Amino acid sequence: MIKNNKTERHIISILTKNQPGVLSRISGLFSRRGYNIDGLTVCATEDESYSRMTVTVSATEQTANQIVEQLKKQIDVIKVLDLKSGDVALRELLLIKVNAGAKERSELCDLCTIFKAKALDTTQSTMMFELTGNTSKIDAFIDVLVPYGIIEMARTGGAALERGKNEN
């Protein structure tokens, strides 16, 4: 019996057949059953007949179990893993453009070094950076850039894989 009622972050990795309609079938399942998606990434896999979706959700254990079971029932779904407890590598990608005049440029480059971000573009008044990392690293980088004035940003959902040889 499930006792834990705390809402926690779950990373759900879904291996699906690469078929028309799969994305709307899966995302539709989340919306109509009232599960909130924090992040969603769809990507190719080593085999072109399959795709991998990585969905991050904040949910109680009961809801997360429900999500996994509902996903398993989908005909197009090959494998579902709730990666919450496992040893997982998760990465997001951030592209961010901030106000940066000549004065701020070197300071921003220092921040880049600390976070291992890449400067992608510079104009007289702006700079654009690229960063990959887990959610908290990306959050932290955005936080330090706020004072400069964020012009716009694009952030992907997570892509996640279990570490080690685990085939389940």
Added chain:
Amino acid sequence: MTGAKILLKSLTELKVDTIFGYPGSSILPVYDALSEFPLRHVLTAHEMGAGFAASGMARATGKPGVVIATSGPGATNLVTAIADAFMDSVPLIAITGNVELKNLGHDCFQEVDIFGMTMPIVKYSYIVKSVNDLEKIIFEAFEIATTGRKGPVLIDIPFDVLKDETDYCGNFSRLPVSSSYDLKDVEKIANLINDAQKPFLYLGGGGVDYSDRIIEFADLIKAQIGVSFMALGSVPSDHKGYVGIVSDDNKPLQEILSASDIVIALGARFNSRISAFDKIKNKTIIQIDIDGAEIDKNVLCNNYLIADIGTALDKLMPLLKEKENKELQNLSPVVKGRGKEIIFELSNFLPDDAVIITDVGLHQIWTACTYPFKKPRTFITSGGLGVMGFGMGTAIGVALATNRKVVLITGDGSLRMNVAEFETAVKLKIDLTVICMNNSSLGLIKKIQSKFYGKRFVECDEPKLNFANLAKAYGGEGITLSRTANVKEALEQSLKMKKPLIIDCEISDKEF
């Protein structure tokens, strides 16, 4: 062979003998080829009726029912029947025509995205993009619809795919798909049941094919047995320990449920409408279901098995100790009021294997509570979705599938919705008796407004409609049963008629 012929050939190979449908321009290639195949096509008055007839066939036999419709409105008219099949886990195959592939998405005449529209209410669906895929898809669709937790599958076929030609390969046979069973709790569950004193079995639709084993199981552990609408008939109503429908109206059952120390749910989803389930949350609850997503969905359980009920009981029963004989309660229906009197009297005239179909409303609840069902699949109703207008089309499908006596118990509200299918029954010369509980009102709405809306009755009264005359207009038989007429005599006479018949029974609108 054209796509249309491949479709029909595949259906014949899959042992389909009857399909229901309605023609329209996008699906015409199929109609054009119909006469070349040993298939009976039943033309209904409305696609919804065809959808429910196919559903009725599936509900009565467990085998897939097939409905075909054209694109656009033909397809949308199937939506309610598909949703109903999804809620009640019915293997329905819905085949729709669509506009040509190159025109998909161009808002053409009678084009609708039925694939997208039905996505949340199908077990699976296809848009067939090439005639070369068609045969495989049809076989796969039947596989999906009938294995694991059953459900509807939609196949949307563009016009040119029906016209294109390819070879029929005949290679696709239905392979058993592996089910992911989880039986690791079986010993723990056996111990819990062995330690329990007062087990309560709650049966749902998932057990309908395993009634013999369920009865053995119940007898072994001396359980009280309550059922959901979907399981009514799985256990004979006079069986020791049987206490009827689990509903908020069945107060004596709730007492028995409260007094039990373990609740074992077999293929049931703990309907959210029933508040009795709120009171069992502190009991030991065991869930056995083929669908892992049902575990812990509406009620949290202690232990569970994921498997079909037959497999699960085969594993579980050898581990159980036979419990000592003890007094088990049986609840007999309380036959109060004209409606229930008619329903109960009806059971004296019908064989045990007669199939009772209902629509949705007061008459449905009266039937479920009153009629002494004896066999599985003899009570057919729209359980999950609660579709008024379900009954008439469904009754036609059931009658054609079973060749048994079929009685539709309905109300004037529900019958109004799809009464046009009565003509289909007349056309097919089906031995169908319709018992219409005519209170010139929407009785269940009245009951709810009376109980929860301070008796403010809004939009629940209807003019008096003479359904007996209507039946005659459609070419069938009709009789009116006044409030004082002798029920026995009337039933005795009318059930002998072999023509489709509506018995229009006058009921007081004060009778809830």
